[in-house]
Amino acid sequence: MIEIPEPLQPVITFAHPVLMWILFALTLYAMYLGIQTRRLRTLSGEEKKALIQAKVNVKHHQVGAILLALMVMGTIGGMAVTYINNGKLFVGPHLIVGLAMTALVAISASLTPFMQKGSEAARALHMTLNLFLVILFGWQAVTGLQIVQRILNAS
Incomplete structure (x- = not known):
């Protein structure tokens, strides 16, 4: 099993929440x-x-483009740190919604060539997906803070 060196543990553990708040x-x-x-x-x-x-x-x-890259990296990083710290992933609403958000941002970005060619359907879908993404992000922020609080209470 991989172990995070003790001096880096707080940085690694809290990198995902900090990155996600910046991304929000x-x-x-x-x-x-x-x-x-x-x-x-x-x-x-x-x-x-x-x-x-x-x-x-x-x-x-x-x-x-920055959002897409950081969302993918942040999702993978959050999952990796959880696995390294706990030896398993906690499959629950926060993880499932986070994965769905990563898919939404990728789908939204993939609509760009269609929007550039004037597709109003692609524009409407892009806006709808992103509005849904913002709503989910707000929910994730709350559940993420709850997870951070549990980590702090366990320390």
Whole structure:
């Protein structure tokens, strides 16, 4: 069995929760950028010009790519640390929803080529999946804090 060196245990143990809280904030920022990008389609004049100059669409794609990568790494990392610390995974709602969220962010990102070709169905699905992702992320934040509290109480 793999053992985490004692000085690194707190860092490794709490890396996943910290990363996920950062990702939750990043997800909300990506949603904001996505809404601004969506507004570009209906605006005109100075307001549209300002959003174009702010490159909200480029930022939305960049933040989305970072989210995808960090979500996958954070999910795998969280599972790995749980297994290393406990010799098993705890299959429960937090794990199942976390895996579902990872799938949702991957599916959402995979819709990009279709949206770039003008598919309104892909845009609607992208927005729906991401709204659901934000709701699940909020729930995960609460259940994650409960898990962190149990870890702290056990120490």
